[in-house]
Amino acid sequence: MISTVSLGLAVVTGLTAVPALAQVPMTGRFIxxxxxxxxPELGTVDNPGAIATExxxxxxxxxxxxAPxxxxxxxxxxxxxxxRWVAIGCGRVETEGQAASLGQADPARRA
Structure with missing residues (x-):
């Protein structure tokens, strides 16, 4: 339940009481x-410049x-x-660890 004080504060400041989503840092690339x-912000449909992934x-x-x-x-x-935030279903991810392991040759194939 939202109190009248926090509701009034949201109206006066223009801020809403939306809980922040937790972020998990990642290093790599999104394809x-x-x-x-x-x-730019989750929970909104505002997309300045109508920017889309290619x-x-x-x-x-x-x-x-x-998670999830x-x-x-x-x-x-x-x-x-x-x-910018993009939905997970828009592409695939290669993290730094994956890229390194993908670049290593399979020892069984060296023969």
Whole structure:
């Protein structure tokens, strides 16, 4: 239940009492597989510049929402603001650890 004090504060300041979503830092890249809208803030549909991911393009991966993960935070160069959230189903992720292990040859194949 929202108290009248917090409701009044929200009206006066323009702030809403929306709990912050936890972020899990990530390092790697997000590879877009489909066009998806990107938003600077979760919980809004505001997409300044109508920025969308481009299939096949790679973006720097910064974080994801906590479990259950629903969105990735990526950097989209040229967008204002450049840090944007995209739905997990919009692409795939390669983390730094995955990239390193993918680059190593399989010892069984060396023969």
């Amino acid at each position: 877009a597989e489909v066009y998806c809208p990107s938003v 299939p096949g393009r790679e973006y720097r991966l910064l974080a994801r929402t906590a 993960a629903t969105h990735y935070l990526i950097e989209i160069p040229g967008a204002e603001p450049p840090l």
